Amino acid sequence: MEYGLIGEKLGHSFSKEIHAQIGSYEYVLKEIPKNELTAFMQKKDFKGINVTIPYKQDVIPFLDFIDDAAKEIGAVNTIVNKNGKLYGYNTDFIGLKRLIISTKLELKGKKVLILGTGGTSKTATAAAKSLGAKEIIIVSRKESSETVTYEQAQTIHKDAQIILNTTPAGMYPNIDAMPISLDSFSNLEGIVDVIYNPLRTQLVLKAQKMGLKANGGLYMLVQQAIAAAEYFFDKPIEDSKADTIFKNMLSQKQNIVLIGMPGCGKSTVGRKLAKQLNMTLFDTDEEIKTQQGMTPSEIITNQGEPAFRQIEAEICAQLATKNNVIISTGGGAILREENVVHLKNNGLLFFIDRDLEKIRPTGDRPLSNSTDKLKAVYEYRYPIYKACADFHIKSDDKVEHTVNVIKNVFLGGSK
Numbered sequence: 001m002e003y004g005l006i007g008e009k010l011g012h013s014f015s016k017e018i019h020a021q022i023g024s025y026e027y028v029l030k031e032i033p034k035n036e037l038t039a040f041m042q043k044k045d046f047k048g049i050n051v052t053i054p055y056k057q058d059v060i061p062f063l064d065f066i067d068d069a070a071k072e073i074g075a076v077n078t079i080v081n082k083n084g085k086l087y088g089y090n091t092d093f094i095g096l097k098r099l100i101i102s103t104k105l106e107l108k109g110k111k112v113l114i115l116g117t118g119g120t121s122k123t124a125t126a127a128a129k130s131l132g133a134k135e136i137i138i139v140s141r142k143e144s145s146e147t148v149t150y151e152q153a154q155t156i157h158k159d160a161q162i163i164l165n166t167t168p169a170g171m172y173p174n175i176d177a178m179p180i181s182l183d184s185f186s187n188l189e190g191i192v193d194v195i196y197n198p199l200r201t202q203l204v205l206k207a208q209k210m211g212l213k214a215n216g217g218l219y220m221l222v223q224q225a226i227a228a229a230e231y232f233f234d235k236p237i238e239d240s241k242a243d244t245i246f247k248n249m250l251s252q253k254q255n256i257v258l259i260g261m262p263g264c265g266k267s268t269v270g271r272k273l274a275k276q277l278n279m280t281l282f283d284t285d286e287e288i289k290t291q292q293g294m295t296p297s298e299i300i301t302n303q304g305e306p307a308f309r310q311i312e313a314e315i316c317a318q319l320a321t322k323n324n325v326i327i328s329t330g331g332g333a334i335l336r337e338e339n340v341v342h343l344k345n346n347g348l349l350f351f352i353d354r355d356l357e358k359i360r361p362t363g364d365r366p367l368s369n370s371t372d373k374l375k376a377v378y379e380y381r382y383p384i385y386k387a388c389a390d391f392h393i394k395s396d397d398k399v400e401h402t403v404n405v406i407k408n409v410f411l412g413g414s415k
Contacts, residue, residue: 004028007052012172012197018225021245048080048232056119063088073126075119078228089231092123095224103215105190107162108132113153115139115179116166120194124164154184165193170201175345178202190214196221198345205344222246253323255347256410259385262331262365264354270328272403283328287315297364317342340388350406351389
């Protein structure tokens with residue numbers, strides 16, 4: 001290969017898609033077992049590569065030159081072959097700094113916790129120092145002269161103001177994992193998580209729910225890829241390229257999730273969006289019917305609402321792992337917090353808010369098949385819809401208006 005990414009497991013990587021938007025060169029994802037790394041590096045059969053977990057430190061002995069920044073960090077993620085000589089750089093440093101800045105986190109004079117001790121942890125330490133952090137604490141599972149434990153972080157260092165996660169906790173497919181609880185940190189101002197798959201980890205979602213500034217690692221990935229390409233080809237790339245690629249990647253990876261009362265128009269809006277955006281539409285109620293052989297109404301009537309909610313939660317978890325799809329949820333899907341969290345991992349939640357008087361009770365909805373039931377359900381669920389939605393759209397009878405609002409938000413991108 002000429003250009004590409006090496007690592008032990010790369011099934012989660014977005015790098016190939018990003019580099020395809022940077023230039024017209026072939027970029028290959030190459031998984032290398034640990035016992036084959038030495039042979040690969042000694043062969044030098046490449047022009048430029050990126051390096052990811054777990055090889056960012058392991059490749060260093062094979063290099064003829066290491067950039068000062070990479071040397072100080074002690075980790076390399078970009079290697080260029082110049083006439084048989086291997087030159088190592090660290091563009092993660094550039095990407096992480098730009099992610100922190102774009103999240104509008106001020107590190108100067110602040111106490112920063114860095115979760116993890118791998119190569120990216122060292123990059124985060126360098127980035128925090130360069131941004132003026134007053135105190136940097138490295139958190140590990142085991143205490144050492146250079147690290148504290150997670151328990152100590154939550155007690156002795158609970159006054160931390162910024163947390164940078166460099167561990168894989170929460171990365172696909174283990175999306176329910178969280179590296180640390182945030183409940184102890186009363187002075188916390190923001191979170192940056194280098195994980196980009198899912199787009200929003202449990203850690204990021206928890207921080208956002210607390211009203212903190214928080215972002216996942218997709219923007220960092222884009223920025224480091226552009227910096228790597230500049231080293232590959234020894235020429236600068238215009239600054240605007242990163243934002244363009246970031247927005248493109250979001251539109252390719254992010255889901256549109258429609259929430260709201262039964263009868264608010266989710267299915268109609270979803271079908272129109274799917275057609276206009278060339279995306280696949282999934283309806284949770286239809287998925288339940290397909291997989292269970294019964295409609296939601298039949299399940300509720302025969303097995304009870306709790307049994308139905310469990311089935312619905314399983315469907316939501318399945319659909320939430322998809323990318324670039326539209327998910328139209330059942331009216332009560334937001335009643336379980338786990339559903340909201342899963343759907344937000346890769347999706348933006350749009351609350352389609354239609355006035356109660358424009359919604360009619362129907363016989364196929366046992367929980368809202370009368371005017372009184374419908375009103376009670378509406379009043380109970382309304383604040384939940386508002387609380388969990390990323391965007392609240394007051395829907396009138398003009399479907400095209402609702403569709404256009406969602407399209408504009410979705411295609412505009414959001415960090």
